[in-house]
Amino acid sequence: MAHVTGGTRRRRRRFGGFGRRMPLGSPRVLLLLLASFALCGYAGVRLLRGEWVAILIWFAGAALLHDLVLVPLYTLGDRALQAAARRRGRPLARTGVPYVRVPVFLSLLMLLVYWPLVLRAPGPYQEATGLDPDVFLGRWLLISAVICALSALCALAAAVRKPELRERVRESRMGRRKGGRSAP
Amino acid sequence: MNVFTRFLPRWRSPLRGPWLTSVFAVALLVGIPVLFVTGLLSYAAYNPELTPVNDKTPDKGLLGFYLFSWPTHPYWLYRLTQGVHVTLGIVLVPVLLAKLWSVVPKLFELPPVRSVVHGLERLSLLLLVGGALFEFVTGVLNVQLQYLFPGSFYPLHFYGAWVFIGAFLAHVALRLPRTVRTLRRRSLRDPRDLRTELRTPAARTRPELPDATGLVPRDPAPPTTSRRGALAMVGLGSLTLFVVTAGQSIGGSLRGTALLAPHGRDPGSGPNGFQINKGMRSARIQERDIGPDWRLTVRGGARRSVLTRPQVARLPRHTAALPIACVEGWSTSDQEWEGVRLADLAALVGLGDAPPAVFVESVQRQGSFRMVALSAEQVRDPRSLLALRVNGADLSPDHGYPARVIVPGAPGVMNTKWVRQLNFGESTWPT
Numbered sequence: 102m103a104h105v106t107g108g109t110r111r112r113r114r115r116f117g118g119f120g121r122r123m124p125l126g127s128p129r130v131l132l133l134l135l136a137s138f139a140l141c142g143y144a145g146v147r148l149l150r151g152e153w154v155a156i157l158i159w160f161a162g163a164a165l166l167h168d169l170v171l172v173p174l175y176t177l178g179d180r181a182l183q184a185a186a187r188r189r190g191r192p193l194a195r196t197g198v199p200y201v202r203v204p205v206f207l208s209l210l211m212l213l214v215y216w217p218l219v220l221r222a223p224g225p226y227q228e229a230t231g232l233d234p235d236v237f238l239g240r241w242l243l244i245s246a247v248i249c250a251l252s253a254l255c256a257l258a259a260a261v262r263k264p265e266l267r268e269r270v271r272e273s274r275m276g277r278r279k280g281g282r283s284a285p
Numbered sequence: 286m287n288v289f290t291r292f293l294p295r296w297r298s299p300l301r302g303p304w305l306t307s308v309f310a311v312a313l314l315v316g317i318p319v320l321f322v323t324g325l326l327s328y329a330a331y332n333p334e335l336t337p338v339n340d341k342t343p344d345k346g347l348l349g350f351y352l353f354s355w356p357t358h359p360y361w362l363y364r365l366t367q368g369v370h371v372t373l374g375i376v377l378v379p380v381l382l383a384k385l386w387s388v389v390p391k392l393f394e395l396p397p398v399r400s401v402v403h404g405l406e407r408l409s410l411l412l413l414v415g416g417a418l419f420e421f422v423t424g425v426l427n428v429q430l431q432y433l434f435p436g437s438f439y440p441l442h443f444y445g446a447w448v449f450i451g452a453f454l455a456h457v458a459l460r461l462p463r464t465v466r467t468l469r470r471r472s473l474r475d476p477r478d479l480r481t482e483l484r485t486p487a488a489r490t491r492p493e494l495p496d497a498t499g500l501v502p503r504d505p506a507p508p509t510t511s512r513r514g515a516l517a518m519v520g521l522g523s524l525t526l527f528v529v530t531a532g533q534s535i536g537g538s539l540r541g542t543a544l545l546a547p548h549g550r551d552p553g554s555g556p557n558g559f560q561i562n563k564g565m566r567s568a569r570i571q572e573r574d575i576g577p578d579w580r581l582t583v584r585g586g587a588r589r590s591v592l593t594r595p596q597v598a599r600l601p602r603h604t605a606a607l608p609i610a611c612v613e614g615w616s617t618s619d620q621e622w623e624g625v626r627l628a629d630l631a632a633l634v635g636l637g638d639a640p641p642a643v644f645v646e647s648v649q650r651q652g653s654f655r656m657v658a659l660s661a662e663q664v665r666d667p668r669s670l671l672a673l674r675v676n677g678a679d680l681s682p683d684h685g686y687p688a689r690v691i692v693p694g695a696p697g698v699m700n701t702k703w704v705r706q707l708n709f710g711e712s713t714w715p716t
Contacts, residue, residue, distance in 0.1 A: 123398070123400060123401055123404075124399070124400040124401070125400060125401045125402060126399075126400035126401055126402025126403055127402055130402050130406065130459065131401070131402045131405065133455055133458055133459065134402065134405045134406060134409055134455055135405075136455070137409060137451050137452060137454060137455030138405075138409070138451070139451075140447065140450075140451035140454075141412050141447075141448045141451035141452055143346070143347070143348070143447075144348060144444045144445075144447030144448045144451065145444070145448050147342070147344055147345070147346075147348075147440070147444045148440070148441065148444035148445055148447075148448060150344065150440075151435070151436045151440070152435040152436055155435030155436075156435050156436065156441065158435075159419060159422075159434060159435060160415045160416070160419050160445070160448075161411070161415055163414075163415055163418035163419050163422055164411060164414045164415040164418055166418075167385065167414070167418055168389075168392050168393075168414075172385075172386070172389055183509060186509075198509045198510070199487075199509070199510050199514060199518075202509075202510075202518070203518050203521065206518060206522065207521060207522055207525050210378070210379055210522045210525065210526065211525065211526065211529065211545060213378070214375055214378055214425055214526060214545075215429070215529075215545045217426065217429040217430075217431040218429050218545065218547060219545070222431055224429070224430050224431050224432070225430050225567060226429070226430050226547065228564060228566055228567040229430055229561070229562070229563050229564060229567040230430075230547065230548065230552065230560070230561055230562075230564070231552035231553070231561050231564050231683060232547075232548075232550055232552055236550075237545060240544045240545060241545060244529065244544060244545075248525075
C-alpha cells in the first residue's frame, strides 16, 4: 500500500525476494502474536478433533466466502445502482441512491440471517417446535415491502421540500465542479 | 505484482478511513466481550464438571478454568444471559459486516507479507475474520435448527469461540491505541470528531486525509452518502434484526413481534400452549412409553422405589412459576408448574436429609440430553420439581407427560422430559 512510487524493478525485487532475508518486524508485536497463537492453537487442536478437514474448510471458507463472494457481490450491486442513478444525469449526492440502497440492504440482511427459515431449507424445525415453517417467506416479503414503501415515502417527502433541495443541488454541483470524477 | 494489482478491485468509497472503522470497532469492542462472556456462562450453566454426560467438550482442558456450580438464583438467570447472547449476536451481524467492509482494502493488501511479523499478523487476521464468521454462522444456523456444520454444535461453537477470542485479544491489543487516537482527534476539516461528522450531509462529506492505515482511498469516488448515513444504515440494520428477533426471548405480548425468529409464535393455546424444544415425535417417543405402563423408578444407594403415575401424584405436591429458557436464545414466560419436589423424591430412598446430586434418565432412546445430571444445589432448591401438571392441566405429551423435571435457572435441555428414572447420589455416573 505504502509504495505508490518506485519503479517496477524495485517492486519486483521486494515481492520476488523470497530467497532474500525478510525483515523481522517489531519484537513486541511478535511476542503478542505468539501469545495469541498459543491460545488459538490450544483451542484449535480441540476444534479440529473430529471432521478436521470439513471444519478447516468451514473456518477458512467462511472468510473466503465473505471476501471473494459476498464483498464482490454487494460491491458490484451497489456500483450498478450508482451507475443507473448517474444515467439520470443528477449529481450523485442528490440522487435517490440511498432510498433504494437502504431498503434493499435491510431486506437482504434479514435474508442473510434468516435464510434457512425464509427459504424453507429442509430441517427438523416443524417436528421439533410444532410450528408451521411456511410463514417466514411471506413475512419476509411483507416486511421488505413495508420497508420499501416507507423508503418511498421518505423519498417523496424529500422531493416535496423542493426549495431546500434545489439549493443543495446547486451547492453540491458547485462543490463538485473541481475534481468531480465519477466512479468506474 | 503488476498482474495481481490489475485484477484487484480499486476501493474508492470516500467514507473509508480510520474514523469510520474505529466507530464500528468500538461497537464490536463492547459487543464481542458480552457475547463471549454470556457464551462461557452458557457452558457453565450445563454444569459440565458434574458428569461427562453434561459435558459436550470433555477435552476442554484449561479452557474450562472458570467453571462453577450453576446457581438456581435468580431463576431467570439463564433466560437473561442466553437471550442476550443470541439476540445480541444477531443484532451485531450488520456491525460485523460493516466493520469488514470498512477494512476490505486491507484484506487484499499487497505485498501480502512485508516482514515476518507482518506475515504473522495477517495469519492472525485470518483467524480473527474466519473465527468471527465461523462463530456467527454456526450460531445463526443452530438457532434455526439447521445443523449443516460438520459435527456437534457444542464443541464447534465453544472451541471456535476460543480460537476467535485469541485472535481478537491480539487484534485489540495491536489496534486499540490507534482507535482511541482516531476517535479523540478534534479539528474542523480532518481528522474529524463524532459530533461534527454527525452534522455533515453527503454533499459535504470528504475523504479523510491519507494516513498509514491504508484505509483512505487514494482515488476517492464522489460520496453517495454521508458517514452519518452509513452509521444510520448499519444501525437501522441492527434495529430491524432486533425487532424481528428479540420478542422470542422477551416473550409475553412482544413474542408476536419476532416475525422472523424461530420461536416468534406459540405452538397452541391453552395451558400447554407454550414453546416446545423437542416435541414427542421429534424425540421418537412411542405412545406405549408414556401410557399406563409407564413407571417412575427412584434409586438411591441400595434402595429403589418404583411408582405408577397415580402414586407419584399422591406425593406432596408443590408449585413453582418458572420459565423454559433454551440455548437457542428463545424462552417462555413463567409457567405455573405443579409436581413433586426433587428433594422429596430423594427422601423416598432415604436421602432426604441432605439430598445429593441426581442423574435423570428419560424414556427417550436416542438424542443428546436424554440423560442429564443435576447438582445437589439444584436438587435442594424447593422450586426444583418433577412436574406433572402445568398451568392447571396435565402436561401434554410434547411437554413431557407423564412427568418432567423443571429446575430454576437451568438451560432448557436440563429439564428432562418423559422422565423414567432418577438416580440419586450416583458415585459413578453412567456414560
